[in-house]
Amino acid sequence: MTTLLLEAVTKTFGEGPAAVEVLRGVDLAAASGDAIAVTGPSGSGKSTLLHIIGTLERPSGGRLEVDGEDPFRLPDRELARFRNQVTGFVFQDSHLLPQYTVLENVLLPTLAFPPPAAEAEATGRGLLERVGLGHRLGHRPAELSGGERQRVAVARALIHHPAMLLCDEPTGNLDRTNAMAVANLLLELREEFKGLLIVVTHSDEVAARFARRVRLVEGQCFEA
Numbered sequence: 001m002t003t004l005l006l007e008a009v010t011k012t013f014g015e016g017p018a019a020v021e022v023l024r025g026v027d028l029a030a031a032s033g034d035a036i037a038v039t040g041p042s043g044s045g046k047s048t049l050l051h052i053i054g055t056l057e058r059p060s061g062g063r064l065e066v067d068g069e070d071p072f073r074l075p076d077r078e079l080a081r082f083r084n085q086v087t088g089f090v091f092q093d094s095h096l097l098p099q100y101t102v103l104e105n106v107l108l109p110t111l112a113f114p115p116p117a118a119e120a121e122a123t124g125r126g127l128l129e130r131v132g133l134g135h136r137l138g139h140r141p142a143e144l145s146g147g148e149r150q151r152v153a154v155a156r157a158l159i160h161h162p163a164m165l166l167c168d169e170p171t172g173n174l175d176r177t178n179a180m181a182v183a184n185l186l187l188e189l190r191e192e193f194k195g196l197l198i199v200v201t202h203s204d205e206v207a208a209r210f211a212r213r214v215r216l217v218e219g220q221c222f223e224a
């Protein structure tokens with residue numbers, strides 16, 4: 001069971017007259033099993049919030065706690081391990097490396113922090129099977145459709161069984177049918193892996209599938 005807590009989190013980019021105050025005191029509490037959709041206008045700070053939760057970005061103020069600890073207090077190497085193993089990221093563009101096969105792309109996160117030999121590949125194959133791409137292991141990303149590439153990105157994000165799966169508009173580049181398929185897949189996987197799922201989306205239809213919906217408005221977070 002993992003808990004996530006944000007208390008009065010602020011984020012300002014730049015300084016002085018050029019400063020952009022993006023988050024102005026975000027409070028959010030979540031735990032394993034939660035499926036949360038984050039909505040809000042463009043520029044409202046949705047990606048910034050997700051980056052802070054995933055420790056890709058430091059907050060300017062306030063507290064971030066995962067299981068009662070502030071991950072930013074970890075030494076650099078441990079913070080890198082936390083990011084690699086506790087969080088999984090899926091972005092709008094799948095960010096697959098074109099020169100590698102589907103299976104190799106899914107295994108990339110294990111290069112930095114290798115699990116016991118042979119385990120990684122078996123896990124990767126299993127995940128690709130689970131997302132419906134078990135028959136495409138040796139293909140390159142360019143040979144896949146956009147929806148298929150996103151399913152590879154989802155498998156890659158799950159390779160270390162992360163406690164938190166963080167997705168930034170994972171369906172933003174997909175047509176409606178594929179968008180709903182990927183959203184439903186994320187929700188099913190959340191049930192299976194018992195993790196915490198947070199998905200930023202512009203789609204009301206995708207957001208409606210989530211048990212919890214939060215909206216970012218003027219730098220603050222409201223339960224919708």
Ligand SMILES: Nc1ncnc2c1ncn2[C@@H]1O[C@H](COP(=O)(O)OP(=O)(O)OP(=O)(O)O)[C@@H](O)[C@H]1O
Binds near residue numbers: 014047
């Ligand atoms: N590194 C940065 N330096 C300066 N300003 C930034 C930086 N990153 C984000 N911003 C600004 O912070 C604000 C929020 O950006 P963010 O990307 O979090 O919004 P968003 O809600 O994800 O928008 P979208 O829906 O368009 O993706 C924007 O005004 C953006 O220009």
Ligand SMILES: [Mg+2]
Binds near residue numbers: 046048
């Ligand atoms: Mg964004």
